[in-house]
Amino acid sequence: MGVLLEVKDLAVRFYTQDGVVHAVNGISYTLNEGETLGVVGESGSGKSVHALSMLKLIPIPPGKIESGQVLFEGQDLLKMSDEEIRQIRGGKIAMVFQDPMTSLNPVLTIGKQITEALQLHLGMNDKQAKNRAGELLDMVGIPDAHRRLGDYPHQFSGGMRQRVMIAMGLSCNPQLLIADEPTTALDVTIQAQIIELVKKLKDELGMAMIWITHDLGVVAGLADTIQVMYAGRIMERGPVRAVFKDTRNAYTLGLLKSLPRLDIKKGATRLVQISGSPPDMHTDPVGDPFAPRNPYATPRCWEETPPLRPVEDGDPDHYVAAWYDLRQAVKEKPYEEAMQG
Amino acid sequence: MFVYIIRRLLSSIPVILLLTFVIFALMRAIPGGPFDFAGDKSLPKAVTANLERRHHLDWPLGWQFSSYVLGDDITAGICTGLAFLPGCDAVQATADAGISQGLIRGDLGMAMKQRGRTVNDLVAESLPISFQLGMIALALAIVIGIPAGILSALRQNTWLDYSSSFVAVLGLSIPNLVLGPLLIWLFPLTLGWFQVATWGAKPPFILGLFPTNFFTWEFWSHAILPAFTLGTAFSASIARLTRASLLQVIREDYIRTARSKGLRERSVMLVHALKNSLIPVITVLGPLLVILVTGTFVVEQIFGIPGMGKYFVTSISSRDYPVITSVSLIFAVLLVLANLVVDIVYAWLDPRIQYS
Ligand SMILES: Nc1ncnc2c1ncn2[C@@H]1O[C@H](COP(=O)(O)OP(=O)(O)O)[C@@H](O)[C@H]1O
Numbered sequence A: 001m002g003v004l005l006e007v008k009d010l011a012v013r014f015y016t017q018d019g020v021v022h023a024v025n026g027i028s029y030t031l032n033e034g035e036t037l038g039v040v041g042e043s044g045s046g047k048s049v050h051a052l053s054m055l056k057l058i059p060i061p062p063g064k065i066e067s068g069q070v071l072f073e074g075q076d077l078l079k080m081s082d083e084e085i086r087q088i089r090g091g092k093i094a095m096v097f098q099d100p101m102t103s104l105n106p107v108l109t110i111g112k113q114i115t116e117a118l119q120l121h122l123g124m125n126d127k128q129a130k131n132r133a134g135e136l137l138d139m140v141g142i143p144d145a146h147r148r149l150g151d152y153p154h155q156f157s158g159g160m161r162q163r164v165m166i167a168m169g170l171s172c173n174p175q176l177l178i179a180d181e182p183t184t185a186l187d188v189t190i191q192a193q194i195i196e197l198v199k200k201l202k203d204e205l206g207m208a209m210i211w212i213t214h215d216l217g218v219v220a221g222l223a224d225t226i227q228v229m230y231a232g233r234i235m236e237r238g239p240v241r242a243v244f245k246d247t248r249n250a251y252t253l254g255l256l257k258s259l260p261r262l263d264i265k266k267g268a269t270r271l272v273q274i275s276g277s278p279p280d281m282h283t284d285p286v287g288d289p290f291a292p293r294n295p296y297a298t299p300r301c302w303e304e305t306p307p308l309r310p311v312e313d314g315d316p317d318h319y320v321a322a323w324y325d326l327r328q329a330v331k332e333k334p335y336e337e338a339m340q341g
Numbered sequence B: 001m002f003v004y005i006i007r008r009l010l011s012s013i014p015v016i017l018l019l020t021f022v023i024f025a026l027m028r029a030i031p032g033g034p035f036d037f038a039g040d041k042s043l044p045k046a047v048t049a050n051l052e053r054r055h056h057l058d059w060p061l062g063w064q065f066s067s068y069v070l071g072d073d074i075t076a077g078i079c080t081g082l083a084f085l086p087g088c089d090a091v092q093a094t095a096d097a098g099i100s101q102g103l104i105r106g107d108l109g110m111a112m113k114q115r116g117r118t119v120n121d122l123v124a125e126s127l128p129i130s131f132q133l134g135m136i137a138l139a140l141a142i143v144i145g146i147p148a149g150i151l152s153a154l155r156q157n158t159w160l161d162y163s164s165s166f167v168a169v170l171g172l173s174i175p176n177l178v179l180g181p182l183l184i185w186l187f188p189l190t191l192g193w194f195q196v197a198t199w200g201a202k203p204p205f206i207l208g209l210f211p212t213n214f215f216t217w218e219f220w221s222h223a224i225l226p227a228f229t230l231g232t233a234f235s236a237s238i239a240r241l242t243r244a245s246l247l248q249v250i251r252e253d254y255i256r257t258a259r260s261k262g263l264r265e266r267s268v269m270l271v272h273a274l275k276n277s278l279i280p281v282i283t284v285l286g287p288l289l290v291i292l293v294t295g296t297f298v299v300e301q302i303f304g305i306p307g308m309g310k311y312f313v314t315s316i317s318s319r320d321y322p323v324i325t326s327v328s329l330i331f332a333v334l335l336v337l338a339n340l341v342v343d344i345v346y347a348w349l350d351p352r353i354q355y356s
């Protein structure tokens, strides 16, 4: 499988009236064709901004892409002209956003909202686009699809609207679908349905996907690779199994420990919240950004920012940014104990 | 939709009738009457009494209103049936179908101070002129205001935005009472452009409202200055509102969605943003129309235009009861219709609004 997307040292800041927000602080990673990457982190950790910046969709100003390259099929998206990046948006890279209530235009029919991309990128005429839009709605499981093209977003339920958004995202057969917390605004049963739908469609269509969420549990069954972000940096990255079973970063461990699990034996563990407050994005932190909340932090964590490096004797695709050795530290003091003391 | 329109119209009738009655009663509560003075000298007592009797001013207020709404014959008929009601003898003595056929038959009554002329005559020749002036001013306000607002928003914080804002604030803060005479002094008096006084269109009017010479210079040479005077403040508020609304809308999530589909910035603005941003603009158009209507009175006075505003002003001081009542009634009906149109446009812009 070839490399589809390569992000190199991407840094994004917002110059606001209250100061500079260091939203993304030099992240690098690659995504293969057909791979599903789950990007996880608390809200405010720069997940959305990193994704939007790739397609130059952040508001500029106040936003500014400070450095980096985003190579898609070998071409740097950040260097493209407006016209060139428009060909990519919605054509080769599509996005699905968090809130289906506000992400669809309330005064245009969903038919119109789906067909405009088809006409733009695939050059379809009105009739072809309408037919295709009907097929797409059918594909994402909207009953009576062709008749509903003339309906407006408010005539659909939240889950159905997110299905519409997904149909819209998939309409031009993108090579990469970026889903930014697509299920966060939905209730749990609907959330599960949407995840099932996306899994099925991904198997059928084979595109690569970046699934952004603040919920590790959601990506566990969906992603090939997990990438944990904190304060605009990648803290840990690796195959799902490696990250879950051989966790190397204290923040990842904190996320895992605060996850309700069904397979835990009676009395084994309580849920443990990560203590301390989220990072202040207004200062460019010196050292490991998670150090203030990390019970295993070493003096070096406060002084020097750890680079993202391959882990020692683990999966070759498993990377971590940490000065401490989490396996050793947990052996000496289990996480639950460390969080209390 | 059709049912909705009919229902709206029917349900506005009680309000309009109540308003008419309030004006009717209030006018009569003001001291003095229409025949107290004629020119400089007062009329002989007997003549005054005769005139008052002819116009039913000796009837109790309720019967006068009945005559205005239902006509003299029906009012007399009621009195025949219910003769015990107070004042019925006066009604039966002087009821005269020539004075009032009643609103229900489209008769607005006799003007008291203009001998032999009906209110219908006055309205037929003056209402179309006010209507034309108001519509041109409104069209001007929309045609200037909305594009100016869009441009300011798209070029936010550029010299274009600043100068448009400056002009808008200027337009909002200069009263018509100042702007009108200024324009008269500058154009017709100093430069010799355009016409002042009178109006370029004369009866007969198409459908009773529209000028036959709409596409002639004769019409526009009279219309441009007053319409501009009346329209500036509106175009300024519409421009400000459109700008604010569009700036709000382009921060919405669905605009980001539209951009993420690869649409051109022009389609994002014209297809996705504009329609949404006009919704609040349409909402204030209703109240703005009220100001527009009252604004016509002032502008007509300044430019010497023979519209309905003249009657609105003079009929109050001359206590010409049927004229003032009818003119108020017509303005009320116009506002009801205008607001209905606004609501229909609103529903067309925003599919979430359902009228049923
Ligand atoms: N338009 C903006 N203006 C200023 N700051 C922004 C803007 N968008 C995002 N940010 C800031 O960037 C940081 C990262 O945000 P985001 O990527 O949305 O986080 P999340 O991980 O929840 O998706 C946050 O601190 C947020 O406040």
Ligand SMILES: [Mg+2]
Pocket (backbone or CB within 6 Å): A044, A047, A048, A049, A180, A181
């Ligand atoms: Mg986000």
